[in-house]
Amino acid sequence: MFLVTGVQAAGKSTVAQALAERLPESVHVRGDAFRRMVVNGRVEMGPADPPAEAVRQLRLRHALAAQVADGYADAGFAVVLQDIVLGEHLAEMVGALRTRPCYVVVLAPSAKVVAQREAARGKVAYQPGDTGIAGLDAYLREQTPHIGLWLDTSELTAEETVDRILARAEAEAAV
Structure with missing residues (x-):
């Protein structure tokens, strides 16, 4: 089981x-898929002080992703679970x-590289009014x-x- 996290x-x-492509019999579980399943009533985590409902939905999303990941692992698959999982x-x-x-x-x-990647990709993760790149980077480094x-x-x-992950996972990534 690999849990891959970081900022947007x-x-x-x-x-x-x-x-996942380098592991035999593997799956890639995308935690964000569970957020996108909410059709009506979804509350996003973006603001620096998110509403309680956004936090509740985030915890639900994480719980569902963990259940699915464990289900695949129980069936014999190597699992790579990926989501934004920061702080507590x-x-x-x-x-x-x-x-x-x-x-x-x-x-x-670095926050500078995240800003470059954000500018180069075809979607916008950091919306006006949300915690910006620098703020989310600080939260990652200071609160996670x-x-x-x-x-x-x-x-x-x-x-x-991926080379570094596979070379260092056993010694440094196991929890």
Whole structure:
């Protein structure tokens, strides 16, 4: 079980997919899919002080993602679970996952690189009124428990990142 996290535009989707492709009999569980399933009544986490309903929905999304990931693991698959799991929610998510070993990988490119990646991609994750890139980066670095393998991927390709994850997971990412 791999849990890949980081801020928006850190490269989570790309790295998680590349990692899953390198593992035999593997699945890539995208936690954001559970957020998108809410048709009416979805409350986003964007603001610096999110509403209680946004936090409740985030915790539900994480719980559902953990259940699905564990279900695939129970069926014999190597699982790469990818989502934005920051702050206190990281320890909660690790606690919700039953499968062991569980390897936590935190992608932590610089805020400058995240801004460049955000500008270059075809979607906009950072909306006006939301916590900006610098604020979310600070939250990641200051409020997220330093568990697992933290990688500054500012200068790494997705393949180089996966190489480092696979080389260092056993020694540094296991929780």
